[in-house]
Amino acid sequence: MANPSPRRTSHPGSRIMSVASYRPRTEVGNETVAALIDSSDEWIRRRCGIESRRHAAPDESLVMMGAAAASKALASAGIDPLDVSAVLVATMSHRGRATTVAPLVADALGATAAAAMDLGAACAGFPYALATADALVRSGAAGYVVVVGAERMTDIIDDHDRGTAFLFGDGAGAVVVGPAQTCEIGPVVWGADGSHSEVLRYDETGILRMAGPEVFRWATSVVPDVAKRALDAAGMSASDLAAFIPHQANLRITSVAAKALELGPHVQVATDIVTNGNTGAASIPQAMAALPDTSGPALLVGFGAGLSYAAQVVTLP
Ligand code: COA
Numbered sequence: 213m214a215n216p217s218p219r220r221t222s223h224p225g226s227r228i229m230s231v232a233s234y235r236p237r238t239e240v241g242n243e244t245v246a247a248l249i250d251s252s253d254e255w256i257r258r259r260c261g262i263e264s265r266r267h268a269a270p271d272e273s274l275v276m277m278g279a280a281a282a283s284k285a286l287a288s289a290g291i292d293p294l295d296v297s298a299v300l301v302a303t304m305s306h307r308g309r310a311t312t313v314a315p316l317v318a319d320a321l322g323a324t325a326a327a328a329m330d331l332g333a334a335c336a337g338f339p340y341a342l343a344t345a346d347a348l349v350r351s352g353a354a355g356y357v358v359v360v361g362a363e364r365m366t367d368i369i370d371d372h373d374r375g376t377a378f379l380f381g382d383g384a385g386a387v388v389v390g391p392a393q394t395c396e397i398g399p400v401v402w403g404a405d406g407s408h409s410e411v412l413r414y415d416e417t418g419i420l421r422m423a424g425p426e427v428f429r430w431a432t433s434v435v436p437d438v439a440k441r442a443l444d445a446a447g448m449s450a451s452d453l454a455a456f457i458p459h460q461a462n463l464r465i466t467s468v469a470a471k472a473l474e475l476g477p478h479v480q481v482a483t484d485i486v487t488n489g490n491t492g493a494a495s496i497p498q499a500m501a502a503l504p505d506t507s508g509p510a511l512l513v514g515f516g517a518g519l520s521y522a523a524q525v526v527t528l529p
Pocket of ligand 1: 249250251252255259260335374375378422423424425426427428431461462465490515516517
């Protein structure tokens with residue numbers, strides 16, 4: 213190999229340096245959604261805990277929202293975009309003309325030296341991308357990595373579909389991952405079960421269709437199991453946690469998991485779904501950003517279409 217580039221050095225660990233969120237301007241209450249699907253505010257609150265969600269306007273594209281969250285995260289970490297070596301975008305709702313979102317987000321950030329790629333693991337996308345960033349930083353393949361979760365779920369939802377129209381929202385969240393002397397992003401526990409992919413799938417027109425009760429049953433069994441295995445992998449117990457931040461799929465799924473983990477009252481349980489809806493791959497970083505006064509270890513669990521799941525314990529920035 214002629215004139216190989218010098219390799220970066222590896223690091224003992226990596227850490228989340230900062231977190232930020234972008235919430236679209238338009239807040240949409242249950243009454244508006246319910247009117248299209250013969251439902252009610254009361255039914256929606258009872259079945260999934262949602263009171264309102266955000267819908268993106270035409271100018272609030274995936275790239276715009278992802279870049280806005282990432283730009284805030286970079287500023288808060290004090291990292292120059294030129295020093296970013298990779299931008300990873302987790303998304304399941306990209307229907308634009310560009311093949312991938314990440315190069316456009318990197319360009320909007322001015323991260324001109326960064327590798328950029330999308331990562332498709334649906335609502336498990338953020339913890340998948342975080343595990344990838346952790347591996348890149350620890351190996352020395354990357355220095356600073358921007359990890360974004362961005363969704364315009366309204367682009368892939370039929371607003372007359374009684375099973376999904378009330379559940380999903382739009383938005384973006386981002387973190388900056390950098391080197392650390394200790395492992396502040398714990399070992400990932402992840403997996404997939406493609407044999408049941410039909411319960412959350414795109415139809416022939418690219419619209420997301422969901423078998424709600426089947427997804428509910430799967431999620432309430434897989435989330436506590438994966439969460440416990442991620443705690444074990446990190447050498448921790450639930451009592452060591454400061455926060456539990458599962459994918460904001462449905463408040464009832466979060467409650468079942470929190471009960472199964474026997475979380476004490478000192479553990480902050482993320483409930484961002486109440487005013488944000490289910491924002492797919494964006495939900496975990498958005499929920500993390502919504503807990504600004506919480507520090508210490510947090511358990512993240514992503515799960516969704518694929519079916520895919522991933523969990524890890526991280527130190528909150
Ligand atoms: N509004 C009002 N009533 C509705 C309704 C709606 N939007 N959707 C269904 N119903 C009615 C049904 O007609 C049914 O009525 P019946 O008992 O008279 O027949 C009843 O509510 C129960 O329907 P079901 O489909 O079994 O609803 P559910 O209790 O399972 O709740 C979900 C639906 C979607 C809230 C629930 O299945 C769920 O949360 N699933 C997991 C979804 C999820 O987390 N997805 C994201 C994964 S990333």
